[in-house]
Amino acid sequence: MIQVDALNKHFGSIHAVKDVSLEIPTGQIFGLLGPNGAGKSTSISIMTGLIDCDSGSVALNGLNPQSKQARFKIGLIPQSIALYEELSAVDNLSFFASLYDIPKNKMSERMDWALEFVGLSDRANDRVSQFSGGMKRRLNLAASLLHDPDYIFMDEPTAGVDPQSRNKLFENVLKLKELGKTVIYTTHYMEEAQKLCDKVGIIDHGQLLALGTVDELLKQYGGDTKVSISSEQGVQHFESGDVSQDLLEALKKSNKVYDISMHRPDLETVFLNLTGRQLRD
Amino acid sequence: MNKMLALMKKDFKLLFRDKMAVFFTFVFPLVFAFIFGSIFSGDGGGSKALKVAVVDLDQTEQSKAFVEQISEADEFTVTLSTEEKAKDLVRRGKRVAYFILPQGFGEDYKGVFAGSPPEVLVGIDPSRKAEAGYLEGSLMKLGINRFEQAFSDPTAMTEQLDASIAQIQESDDIPDEWKSLLNDYLPKMKELTAQEIGNGEGFGFGGEDGAENPMMPLKVTKQEEVVKRSGPQNAFAITIPQGVIWAIMGCVIGFAISIVQEKTLGTMNRLIVAPISRTQIVAGKALGCFVAQIAVVTLLFVVAYFVLGVRFNLPKLILAAVASGICFVGLMMFFASLAKTERSVAGITNAFLLMMGMVGGAMIPLFVMPGWMQAISNFSPVKWAIVAFEGAVWRDFSYGEMMTPVLILIAIGVVAFILGTRMVKLEQA
Ligand SMILES: Nc1ncnc2c1ncn2[C@@H]1O[C@H](COP(=O)(O)OP(=O)(O)OP(=O)(O)O)[C@@H](O)[C@H]1O
Ligand SMILES: [Mg+2]
Numbered sequence: 001m002i003q004v005d006a007l008n009k010h011f012g013s014i015h016a017v018k019d020v021s022l023e024i025p026t027g028q029i030f031g032l033l034g035p036n037g038a039g040k041s042t043s044i045s046i047m048t049g050l051i052d053c054d055s056g057s058v059a060l061n062g063l064n065p066q067s068k069q070a071r072f073k074i075g076l077i078p079q080s081i082a083l084y085e086e087l088s089a090v091d092n093l094s095f096f097a098s099l100y101d102i103p104k105n106k107m108s109e110r111m112d113w114a115l116e117f118v119g120l121s122d123r124a125n126d127r128v129s130q131f132s133g134g135m136k137r138r139l140n141l142a143a144s145l146l147h148d149p150d151y152i153f154m155d156e157p158t159a160g161v162d163p164q165s166r167n168k169l170f171e172n173v174l175k176l177k178e179l180g181k182t183v184i185y186t187t188h189y190m191e192e193a194q195k196l197c198d199k200v201g202i203i204d205h206g207q208l209l210a211l212g213t214v215d216e217l218l219k220q221y222g223g224d225t226k227v228s229i230s231s232e233q234g235v236q237h238f239e240s241g242d243v244s245q246d247l248l249e250a251l252k253k254s255n256k257v258y259d260i261s262m263h264r265p266d267l268e269t270v271f272l273n274l275t276g277r278q279l280r281d
Numbered sequence: 282m283n284k285m286l287a288l289m290k291k292d293f294k295l296l297f298r299d300k301m302a303v304f305f306t307f308v309f310p311l312v313f314a315f316i317f318g319s320i321f322s323g324d325g326g327g328s329k330a331l332k333v334a335v336v337d338l339d340q341t342e343q344s345k346a347f348v349e350q351i352s353e354a355d356e357f358t359v360t361l362s363t364e365e366k367a368k369d370l371v372r373r374g375k376r377v378a379y380f381i382l383p384q385g386f387g388e389d390y391k392g393v394f395a396g397s398p399p400e401v402l403v404g405i406d407p408s409r410k411a412e413a414g415y416l417e418g419s420l421m422k423l424g425i426n427r428f429e430q431a432f433s434d435p436t437a438m439t440e441q442l443d444a445s446i447a448q449i450q451e452s453d454d455i456p457d458e459w460k461s462l463l464n465d466y467l468p469k470m471k472e473l474t475a476q477e478i479g480n481g482e483g484f485g486f487g488g489e490d491g492a493e494n495p496m497m498p499l500k501v502t503k504q505e506e507v508v509k510r511s512g513p514q515n516a517f518a519i520t521i522p523q524g525v526i527w528a529i530m531g532c533v534i535g536f537a538i539s540i541v542q543e544k545t546l547g548t549m550n551r552l553i554v555a556p557i558s559r560t561q562i563v564a565g566k567a568l569g570c571f572v573a574q575i576a577v578v579t580l581l582f583v584v585a586y587f588v589l590g591v592r593f594n595l596p597k598l599i600l601a602a603v604a605s606g607i608c609f610v611g612l613m614m615f616f617a618s619l620a621k622t623e624r625s626v627a628g629i630t631n632a633f634l635l636m637m638g639m640v641g642g643a644m645i646p647l648f649v650m651p652g653w654m655q656a657i658s659n660f661s662p663v664k665w666a667i668v669a670f671e672g673a674v675w676r677d678f679s680y681g682e683m684m685t686p687v688l689i690l691i692a693i694g695v696v697a698f699i700l701g702t703r704m705v706k707l708e709q710a
Contacts, residue, residue, distance in 0.1 A: 045550075045708075048554050049553075049554065050550055050553055050554055050708055051708055068556050071554060071555060071556040072556055074554055076550065076551065076554045078547040078550050078551065079547070080546065080547035081546075081547070082546055082547030082548045082550060082551050083546070083548065084291070084295060084546070084548065086295055086298040086299065087291070087294060087295065087298070091291075091294065095287060095288075095290075095291045096551060096555070098283070098284065098287035099284055099287065099551075099552065099555035099556065099557050100555060100556065101556070143551070144551070
């Protein structure tokens with residue numbers, strides 16, 4: 001379980017994280033959804049012990065993230081591709097593995113597993129500089145899993161990734177959950193949050209605006225489904241909480257219906273309703 | 282410790298993947314030492330002038346003119362000096378040789394047909410056989426001019442002839458047959474010369490080369506002046522310490538960049554989150570930089586020893602290498618703490634080191650610098666590193682003398698390291 005209590009962090013005059021409190025049960029995928037500059041990376045940096053907060057606390061099963069014990073359990077996948085481009089995939093992995101007291105005999109086993117996990121076994125000896133963007137992202141993940149961490153912090157792991165690698169990464173995240181890991185996943189793609197996360201926190205200007213399962217958030221902040229019917233009478237728009245009922249009635253009054261379109265509320269709508277702005281501009 | 286070694290191993294791998302870094306750290310310094318060493322050690326041929334000290338004890342018109350000739354000759358770079366000083370300069374290896382024109386030089390110089398050839402005393406170290414031969418040849422060539430002058434200036438020659446006739450009359454050691462022959466010949470010669478004066482034009486000596494003339498142009502007397510071996514054995518003894526500095530600069534820039542690069546790449550964040558302390562991270566980088574420096578110093582001096590014939594005192598060399606290693610590791614940390622991007626750290630480090638290198642003797646050897654520049658050089662850590670290496674190579678420092686540069690280097694290193702580690706922010710956020 002990850003417990004985050006009333007975190008605050010300032011950078012000069014910027015209040016990057018404002019009173020953020022969270023609780024993430026072990027084995028869940030938690031999504032932190034927010035636009036650029038919302039404070040996602042800063043929150044993750046504090047939760048992984050990378051930077052100090054001004055006030056508040058973080059506990060990973062009761063451990064301070066900066067303690068040595070906790071460090072063996074933290075896996076951080078940085079937002080940037082934190083790899084040595086001029087080294088091969090294997091050289092990168094063996095260097096990062098060497099920081100974690102992994103027994104010599106288990107070392108190559110762990111590296112093989114990690115490469116297999118992200119689907120890069122056949123490129124193990126190639127230099128990272130020769131990898132595609134998607135492959136680099138996948139190796140960026142593999143490099144953080146060598147020591148078999150319990151808490152996995154993924155900071156926008158799909159940034160700049162082709163659909164194929166993206167799907168592979170989604171599989172990886174779900175697989176990690178199957179393995180019993182706790183995953184914190186930041187993104188500004190609401191589809192990703194919707195698809196992967198057990199629970200989502202919506203963050204903007206450092207503030208956690210809403211917290212809950214996707215369904216809870218949609219119900220609470222999503223509003224009604226938008227329906228439009230185009231017929232001989234022209235185009236007709238309405239919002240509905242009970243689409244099947246309302247649509248049937250509307251159709252009865254229309255002649256020669258050309259087209260029906262519906263827009264169910266999604267996390268984008270939720271964000272719009274919460275902030276009056278689009279998630280991505 | 283294992284983790285620090287892993288960090289170091291990784292950094293070396295990265296360094297060797299970077300072809301430019303390898304070139305500037307390992308190849309360029311060797312090329313520098315080799316090329317400049319070869320230029321400076323040109324064996325006196327061609328335009329390379331031999332430095333000589335000239336002492337004119339005669340102070341006559343002729344001796345002064347001869348000194349003038351030596352000064353103008355391409356073969357020599359001349360310093361006028363007193364006998365005492367000239368000997369000292371040669372003994373200390375500051376000049377290759379000295380020439381002394383003794384009293385009576387002018388008198389003998391004028392005597393083309395009689396008397397003894399003018400004497401020049403040449404003081405040179407007996408081991409410098411090649412230079413000695415070359416010097417003698419060059420002097421002879423200049424000496425030949427005296428015939429040419431005598432014969433091409435009829436007035437001077439007439440005077441000469443008169444003097445010679447008188448001399449011949451007086452001398453007892455010339456056989457009578459010779460006396461009469463010369464007495465017959467010389468006045469005729471004088472007549473001829475007088476005619477020439479009437480004609481108003483000089484007559485040349487014929488072939489410009491008077492080498493076949495049976496009379497010796499000069500009498501070169503060699504004096505052995507044993508040089509106290511305190512100067513550099515050869516030019517490489519100077520350029521190798523300079524090359525070492527270039528190599529060390531390569532290491533400093535490489536590792537300063539590598540620290541900043543870890544930050545910009547985000548790999549530093551991986552290190553910080555891992556169970557390795559910040560002290561270990563910093564120490565790992567420092568150790569890497571230190572080992573890289575020791576490696577290049579070793580490489581350069583191995584080549585210097587086996588290929589370029591440079592000799593050195595090994596324990597003192599190790600002392601110099603360790604001290605400069607500490608100094609430049611400290612500076613590396615300091616530079617790494619100043620900049621946020623690879624470009625700026627490379628720029629700052631390059632600019633600083635190049636400047637320090639220039640005033641510190643990495644390009645122009647310290648001992649040929651003008652005084653004001655030598656004074657400035659005291660502020661350059663590069664100077665002290667070079668002095669330390671030179672102390673082990675040719676300055677023949679005692680351990681006491683080694684302590685000055687060594688302690689200065691260590692002090693600079695420690696201060697810079699403390700400042701650097703205080704200021705450096707490892708995390709990127
Ligand atoms: N080191 C820093 N110094 C100053 N300001 C910072 C620093 N790091 C972050 N900030 C500021 O804090 C705020 C939150 O930044 P953060 O990187 O956490 O956002 P984010 O949600 O991760 O954004 P993105 O989606 O672009 O990665 C921003 O306004 C940013 O400018
Ligand atoms: Mg971010």
